[in-house]
Amino acid sequence: MNSLIHARGLVKRFDGFTAVDGIDVDVRPGEAFGFLGPNGAGKSSTMRMIGCVSPPSDGVLRILGMDPRRDGPAIRARLGVCPQLDNLDPELTVRENLTTYARFFGIPRKVARARATELLDFVQLGERAGSRVDPLSGGMKRRLTIARALINEPDLVLLDEPTTGLDPQARHLVWERLFRLKQQGVTLVLTTHYMDEAEQLCDRLVVMDGGRIVAEGSPRELIAAHSTREVVELRFPTEDQGAYADELKGIGERIEVLPDRILLYVADGDDALAEVHRRSLTPVGSLARRSSLEDVFLRLTGRTLVD
Ligand SMILES: Nc1ncnc2c1ncn2[C@@H]1O[C@H](COP(=O)(O)OP(=O)(O)OP(=O)(O)O)[C@@H](O)[C@H]1O
Numbered sequence: 054m055n056s057l058i059h060a061r062g063l064v065k066r067f068d069g070f071t072a073v074d075g076i077d078v079d080v081r082p083g084e085a086f087g088f089l090g091p092n093g094a095g096k097s098s099t100m101r102m103i104g105c106v107s108p109p110s111d112g113v114l115r116i117l118g119m120d121p122r123r124d125g126p127a128i129r130a131r132l133g134v135c136p137q138l139d140n141l142d143p144e145l146t147v148r149e150n151l152t153t154y155a156r157f158f159g160i161p162r163k164v165a166r167a168r169a170t171e172l173l174d175f176v177q178l179g180e181r182a183g184s185r186v187d188p189l190s191g192g193m194k195r196r197l198t199i200a201r202a203l204i205n206e207p208d209l210v211l212l213d214e215p216t217t218g219l220d221p222q223a224r225h226l227v228w229e230r231l232f233r234l235k236q237q238g239v240t241l242v243l244t245t246h247y248m249d250e251a252e253q254l255c256d257r258l259v260v261m262d263g264g265r266i267v268a269e270g271s272p273r274e275l276i277a278a279h280s281t282r283e284v285v286e287l288r289f290p291t292e293d294q295g296a297y298a299d300e301l302k303g304i305g306e307r308i309e310v311l312p313d314r315i316l317l318y319v320a321d322g323d324d325a326l327a328e329v330h331r332r333s334l335t336p337v338g339s340l341a342r343r344s345s346l347e348d349v350f351l352r353l354t355g356r357t358l359v360d
Contacts, residue, residue: 055081055082056079056080056081056115057080057081057082057116057117057208057209057240058078058079058080058086058103058114058115058116058209058242059078059079059113059114059115060076060077060078060079060112060113060114060115061077061112061113062075062076062077062111062112062113063075063076063077063078063099063102063109063111063112063113063114064109064110064111064112065095065098065099065102065107065109065110065264066110066111071264072095072098072264073095073098073099073102073264074095074263074264074265075111075112075265076095076099076112076259076261076264076265076266077266078099078259078266080209080240080242081240082240083238083239083240084240084241084256084257085231085235085240085241085242085243085254085255085256085257086240086241086242086243086255086256086257086258087242087243087244087245087250087251087254087255087257087258087259088100088242088243088244088245088258088259088261089244089245089246089248089251089255089258089259089260089261089346089350089358090244090246090260090261090262090350090358091246091262091350091356091358092246093263094246094261094262094263094264095261095263095264095265096213096214096244096246096261097137097213097214097244099244099261100211100213100242100244102114102121103116103121103211103242104129104132104134104211105121105125105128105129105132108121108122109121109122116128116132116209117131117208117209130158130205131205131207131208131209132207132208132209132210132211133202133203133204133205133207133209133210133211134202134210134211135195135198135199135201135202135210135211135212135213135215136198136213137213137214137217139194139195139197139198140198141186141194141197141198141201142186143185143186143187145185145186146182146183146184146185146186147173147178147181147182147183147184147185147186147189147197148169148170148173148182148183150186150197150201151165151168151169151172151173151197151200151201151204152165152166152169154201154204155168155169155204155205158204158205160204160205165204168204168206169182169200169204170182172200172203172204173200175200175203175230175233176196176197176199176200176230177196177226177230178193178196178197178200181193190223191218191219191220191223192219192220192222192223192224192226192227195215195216195219195223195227196226196227196230199212199215199227199230199231203234207239208240209240209242210234210239210240210241210242211242211243212231212241212242212243212244213243213244214243214244214245214246215227215231215243215245215250216228216245216247216250217245217246217247224250228250228253228254231243231254232253232254235254241254243255246358247358248345248346248347248350248358249345251272251346252272252345252346255271255272256271257269257270257271258270258271258272258275260275260346260349260350260353262350262353262354262356267353267354268349268353272346275346275349276344276345276346276348276349278349279348279349279352279353280318280344280345280348280349280352281305281306281307281318281319281320281344282319282320282321282343282344283319283320283321283322283325283341283342283343283344284316284317284318284319284322284341284342284343284344284345284348285304285305285316285317285319285322285325285326285329285339285340285341286314286315286316286338286339286340286341286342287301287314287315287316287317287329287334287336287338287339288313288314288315288336288337288338288339289315289334289336289337290337294310294311294312294313294314294315295310295315297315297334298310298315300332300334301315301317301329301332301334304317304319304325304328304329305317305318305319305320305325306318306319306320307352309351311357314338316348316351317329318344318348322341322342323341325341326339326341346358
């Protein structure tokens with residue numbers, strides 16, 4: 054078995070409620086693997102089991118070839134964990150947040166100091182090394198949490214919603230650093246409910262909904278398997294978009310009626326738009342775009358990711 058994470062029939066229950074409902078996962082060395090799904094899908098519960106902070110209720114789980122029920126400390130020593138909420142120490146400086154954390158791993162002080170300098174440069178916080186954490190922006194705190202997760206030179210880095218709550222510029226900076234880590238061969242496992250994040254970062258991902266995996270593959274494979282090449286979005290000047298669905302029949306392979314727009318799944322967006330106009334339909338808004346993971350999610354669950 055060459056997987057860094059190997060799960061079969063993995064289950065997490067809370068007082069009779071099943072948050073993770075029998076999932077199978079294999080994460081290979083060097084890949085960036087994602088859990089994509091809306092709030093409540095079971096992503097964090099899965100990550101917490103992988104991070105050895107929450108024991109599985111049932112099923113098989115091996116992390117780095119070890120059993121989290123038995124080998125938690127040995128596994129945690131080789132993991133880097135970036136939790137959903139930054140839990141940095143506001144009393145300490147940026148640098149001290151790294152060097153203090155290094156003590157949990159028994160890293161000698163001198164080594165920890167050198168690594169902290171290197172990591173702060175890596176996340177572009179070198180100039181803030183001596184400042185307190187409080188005045189840092191959300192994006193800086195996130196980058197510091199990522200640096201902290203790397204202090205023990207982990208084999209596997211777990212990132213729970215690495216860019217939730219950040220503005221677009223801060224998100225791109227985090228993505229860029231994670232991309233760099235990926236290039237260095239670090240195995241990344243992340244959760245996200247942003248389809249663009251999954252598309253940008255993940256080599257492979259599973260789509261989760263209601264505690265189950267509903268699809269698995271690379272972003273490209275998922276789109277090829279579950280959507281058309283292009284999508285036309287139309288917005289009509291009415292409360293009920295569905296009133297137009299009949300008149301659009303036959304354009305493309307599939308129609309989805311959402312509360313605020315209609316989606317036509319088509320091979321060629323321009324051709325489809327031309328046909329819409331030929332039928333004398335006059336949407337107030339229209340655009341043709343490539344299919345995305347959002348479309349895959351909608352197809353598989355009947356809901357949008359950000360419902
Ligand atoms: N400690 C707990 N006790 C009871 N129920 C829980 C607990 N942790 C999670 N749950 C429930 O399990 C389900 C899955 O939650 P989880 O946090 O794993 O989802 P998620 O996909 O990570 O969503 P989010 O993006 O909101 O974190 C939710 O319905 C949640 O309310």
